[in-house]
Amino acid sequence: DAGITQSPRHKVTETGTPVTLRCHQTENHRYMYWYRQDPGHGLRLIHYSYGVKDTDKGEVSDGYSVSRSKTEDFLLTLESATSSQTSVYFCAIRGAERYNEQFFGPGTRLTVL
Amino acid sequence: AQKVTQAQTEISVVEKEDVTLDCVYETRDTTYYLFWYKQPPSGELVFLIRRNSFDEQNEISGRYSWNFQKSTSSFNFTITASQVVDSAVYFCALSEARNNDMRFGAGTRLTVKP
Numbered sequence: 001d002a003g004i005t006q007s008p009r010h011k012v013t014e015t016g017t018p019v020t021l022r023c024h025q026t027e028n029h030r031y032m033y034w035y036r037q038d039p040g041h042g043l044r045l046i047h048y049s050y051g052v053k054d055t056d057k058g059e060v061s062d063g064y065s066v067s068r069s070k071t072e073d074f075l076l077t078l079e080s081a082t083s084s085q086t087s088v089y090f091c092a093i094r095g096a097e098r099y100n101e102q103f104f105g106p107g108t109r110l111t112v113l
Numbered sequence: 114a115q116k117v118t119q120a121q122t123e124i125s126v127v128e129k130e131d132v133t134l135d136c137v138y139e140t141r142d143t144t145y146y147l148f149w150y151k152q153p154p155s156g157e158l159v160f161l162i163r164r165n166s167f168d169e170q171n172e173i174s175g176r177y178s179w180n181f182q183k184s185t186s187s188f189n190f191t192i193t194a195s196q197v198v199d200s201a202v203y204f205c206a207l208s209e210a211r212n213n214d215m216r217f218g219a220g221t222r223l224t225v226k227p
Binding site: 031033040041042043044045048050056058059088090096099100101102103104106107 | 117119146148150156157158160163165204206208210212213214215216217218219220
């Protein structure tokens, strides 16, 4: 158990509304990641963070922003949700830093109507 | 660019059969790490194994074994004497040492029938 929680676990929202997903970790890991999982694509990286206030874009960052004001929290925001952002979102932490070994939270299922 | 291909979208076997899940990767880096994750029907992602590019030894853990071959850029996963509880989606992933991200294959859905 890597001590990662995600909230909410499920959310249904409407197109055009802002949405924020939260990832919380209890073990002081420096690196945190947000992925989305879609059928046929596996997991794709949205954004990641390598420290407080230090973030970088991933493969599918358009339409998403992130913030990390505390080590333990990494927030993912959809400024104006679209139906194409309907997905399952996973947060991860890097355990063994040298090897980029990642451990995942339980996931958030987001539906944008 | 790093890329992972899992050509098998779905595999169905009967309990006690052996099954191999294929993973082929592409990278220009000489130092990289390969991973397998399991996603059971409950949805969580479970870390199974990490392999470093400089260590080509195969690994066995109970009924699970992994065959890493740099010559063919493959990192295949074999389940011996499969069980119903092995039913899941399995993901292969690659991380280059110089990068902070991880690339996943599309996953292979394994169904083990009783």
